[in-house]
Amino acid sequence: MILESISNPPSSCNEIRRRNDTDKNGLYELQDVEGNVFRTYCDMGTGVGGWTLVASVHENHMKGRCTEGDRWSSEQGNNANINGDGFWENRAIHGSPASATSDDYKNYAYFTMNASDVMIWQVPNDTPMSRFESSSFLKYHTTSGFLKRFGGNLASLFTNHYNMKEKQYRPNVDNGPAIPVTWNRGNNEALLAMYSSKSFSEVDAGYIQFRVINREQSAYALCPGVKMKSGKIESEHVCVGSTGFNADANYCGDFASRDYERDAEWQLDERLINSVIMIFYK
């Protein structure tokens, strides 16, 4: 592992990559535009430039529905009166990069960086940092610079452009943008092969889609690797990060109903269930 501590810390892994011409993945010290100093994992090996790990979504209790640890949805239970804990939008932080595969992670860069693109890695739970890269079995990133249009980071996208209020938007019709991705490990077929017979027919692979509305008008923050097909509204089995309330308590949670035990035809492959979604910016 590399740990670079310098007097004038860079604000992103991309800046480190350009300055130092290093291509070593590992832990680096950054200082954001607000003066916050923190260390996070940099991926220096994917294409040109460095990618900054800003968050991981970790499901600590797959059968829990908005229970303790569901920071990316709500820790307040399956509850008709709430509208999410605001972790996608707000300035709270949690966890550490070395623990990003065992716990939710969110650093300052998630809401302070002025970034252009998003990369996602799917990494098995409890993988040590030295094996983040080698263990990631799905890797893909956007290339269009779409984040610039939404304030430079996901906090801004969800706060100012794609609000996640419950029961305010129309299923499918009001879904947020689906940004095409380039694959670095895996491909559309490999991803779809991890979907079940039912969820398979709901999605198109090769995208990251944001703020997706399901049948019950709950908002899902992010569909990793896919977008919902036109008219498809069972996003609770596909996407992550929703406080969706319903009487059956199946729509709420960090991973929502990706593991839908009542009907195996909706269950995603265990590799998707038992791994974290790492979010990088560049």
Added chain:
Amino acid sequence: MILESISNPPSSCNEIRRRNDTDKNGLYELQDVEGNVFRTYCDMGTGVGGWTLVASVHENHMKGRCTEGDRWSSEQGNNANINGDGFWENRAIHGSPASATSDDYKNYAYFTMNASDVMIWQVPNDTPMSRFESSSFLKYHTTSGFLKRFGGNLASLFTNHYNMKEKQYRPNVDNGPAIPVTWNRGNNEALLAMYSSKSFSEVDAGYIQFRVINREQSAYALCPGVKMKSGKIESEHVCVGSTGFNADANYCGDFASRDYERDAEWQLDERLINSVIMIFYK
């Protein structure tokens, strides 16, 4: 933002102010008397000397009653068997200064500093650090050096002088000290205008009061900007930080019943509900 990192860190913002003659608000590195190194926000602009941000009280779920995130009261539910989680008294820390408007914050200085006075800012939720000062709509501080009498910090005040045990004290009669404040932004009238018709008549503005006992003999840690009038015992709508149990579950929580939805005449202005209470020491 300023980030000063020096080989012999000062133990308070006031020491930095005196040493360096700086008047810039921002993030500074401190080292407390026990050797703990941490960064927090310093206000250098209010009167003579620097003020150290030691805590923020953030209500993450206004309708929750002692639910997850209610660190300043209890996260164990509306529960007759508990006596608070001890966050006002103990040595646990949480959060970070840059997240102080989106999450509870408490640093080492809260329980290790030997301070004299308390300042409170009311700052809207999710405000970035660069706008803490400009966004704060109420600012006031004590001037009497009262903390010296209670061990130099609030942890000592609550642990050694004004215990918060439930059902042990008499309503109103056993309230703790009400310390007069000097206003830096806002004034008594501006504060009272944010009170409802019913809560208005319960309080006198221009104070911070500690360990206040309500009708049901629950203890409220702090009444920001006010003291309870003689004989007034509906402090659950006024003060913050109580594990008060009752069958209706309305007294428990970080912000308790400041937002009392059943009766609008008890509801405080939304600006008070949707903002954090920042606590500084000098």
Added chain:
Amino acid sequence: MILESISNPPSSCNEIRRRNDTDKNGLYELQDVEGNVFRTYCDMGTGVGGWTLVASVHENHMKGRCTEGDRWSSEQGNNANINGDGFWENRAIHGSPASATSDDYKNYAYFTMNASDVMIWQVPNDTPMSRFESSSFLKYHTTSGFLKRFGGNLASLFTNHYNMKEKQYRPNVDNGPAIPVTWNRGNNEALLAMYSSKSFSEVDAGYIQFRVINREQSAYALCPGVKMKSGKIESEHVCVGSTGFNADANYCGDFASRDYERDAEWQLDERLINSVIMIFYK
């Protein structure tokens, strides 16, 4: 308090002790084999070499059964469907050394260090770091280098050698290793005197035992200072860290049923209930 910050941080307190020949307890900066930099408390005074504080088990709500704050068991309630939150095994961290007596603590060294032995201190809740050593009323450590056989740390022991799955193992028969300890403060008799009439007869003092199975086939991570006698299976009153479910909800929790209010003959001494279990490695 000592705070040593050097350019090439050592990876353990033992390395500091050997390098610098210091014998001062306090806060030191370490960097683990993965590059994580962190500060923790070092005990330099117990025998030859330095001991690294890697964790503390703090019971924040003795009557709660797997409620919020029960990180070493489960925060998901008394729940037949869960198998623990994995804190003994995984790479999540929490808390800080200065707060180790007021909150759960776990640092990187807990799962990255290649250590040989374990030391346990029992320290009253809310003790400041400067008094950790003088306030600890029970101190003992292993000497056999047993950790080397189990991967060098407790995360590895529980992950790779003594799994804690519920309902998989036979009471008593499948208990993990009981490692003899040398006393540094207290002794077998002093410890047993803190046990109740019933729990007294269940244990032999002078050991740390790992992964202990009770009557209901729940796994307890660690029995501090004792091992279960042959055939004894009421470990819920003795050992800590279990997600054990039962209808009465008495087996689940960080401290499980060490404070068993229904039957005083099973209750441990208040000193054991109201103190943290600090775990050191060397």
